[in-house]
Amino acid sequence: MRRGTEVIDTGGNPEAIIKKAKELKLQPGKILLTHAHFDHAGGLELLDQAYNCPAWIDEKEPRPSGSRDLKFLQDGESIKLGNLNIEVLFTPGxxxxxxxxxxxxxxxxxxxxxxxxxxxxxxxxxxxxxxxxxxxxxxxxxxxxxxxxxxxxxxxxxxxxxxxxxxxxxxx
Ligand SMILES: [Fe+2]
Known part of the structure; x- marks a missing residue:
C-alpha cells in the first residue's frame, strides 16, 4: 500500500473511495475538504476509520463530524504530500x-x-x-x-x- 496519496473531499459515498483505493493499492494519508456540506464531507468518519489520517478544512466551516485529527488551513499555505505541493486557495462564498x-x-x-x-x-x-x-x-x-x-x-x-x-x- 502506498501512503503518499490524498483524498480531496470524501463525498457522501466513501465506500466508492475505499474500493477504488484498494484497487489501486493506495492508502490515503491526507483528507482535504473543500467545505463541510454533506455531499463533500459526509464520508469523513468512514475514511477516518479506514485510513486513520488527518483531515484539513477552513476553520470558518462548521466542524464536520468523524475526524479524530481535524486540522485548520491557512490561505496560501502549501501542504506537502511526497513530492507534491498542494497549494491552499481560500475561495469563500x-x-x-x-x-x-x-x-x-x-x-x-x-x-x-x-x-x-x-x-x-x-x-x-x-x-x-x-x-x-x-x-x-x-x-x-x-x-x-x-x-x-x-x-x-x-x-x-x-x-x-x-x-x-x-x-x-x-x-x-
Ligand atoms: Fe456545497
Whole structure:
C-alpha cells in the first residue's frame, strides 16, 4: 500500500473511495475538504476509520463530524504530500470557509465554480464572485478546474464561455 496519496473531499459515498483505493493499492494519508456540506464531507468518519489520517478544512466551516485529527488551513499555505505541493486557495462564498486546492496545473475547486455555471452563494454572492474572478480565473488559461460537481473544465474555457464571467459577454 502506498501512503503518499490524498483524498480531496470524501463525498457522501466513501465506500466508492475505499474500493477504488484498494484497487489501486493506495492508502490515503491526507483528507482535504473543500467545505463541510454533506455531499463533500459526509464520508469523513468512514475514511477516518479506514485510513486513520488527518483531515484539513477552513476553520470558518462548521466542524464536520468523524475526524479524530481535524486540522485548520491557512490561505496560501502549501501542504506537502511526497513530492507534491498542494497549494491552499481560500475561495469563500458558496460557504464562508470554501477552499480550493491547487496541484501543479490542476485546481480542485469544490462548489465555487462549475463548467458553465457557478455554485450557489450560500454565504455571500460578492465573496463568491470575487473568489472566482480574482483567485481562480486569474490563473493561467490552461489550468484545469475540477469542480465538485459536473465535468472538468479549464480557466480559459470558463473565462470565455461561462455566462457568469465571460469576457465576451455582449459580443454576440
Ligand atoms: Fe456545497
Amino acid at each position: 458558496h460557504t464562508s470557509g470554501g477552499v480550493s486546492y491547487k496541484i501543479h496545473d490542476s485546481v480542485f475547486s469544490g462548489d465555487a465554480i462549475f463548467a458553465g455555471s457557478m455554485g450557489r452563494a450560500n454565504s455571500s454572492w460578492s465573496e463568491l464572485h470575487d473568489s472566482i474572478t480574482q483567485r481562480l480565473l486569474t490563473l493561467p488559461d490552461h489550468t484545469r478546474l475540477f469542480p465538485g460537481h459536473g465535468p472538468a473544465t479549464t480557466v480559459g474555457e470558463e473565462k470565455h464561455h461561462n455566462p457568469f464571467f465571460s469576457t465576451r459577454r455582449g459580443a454576440n
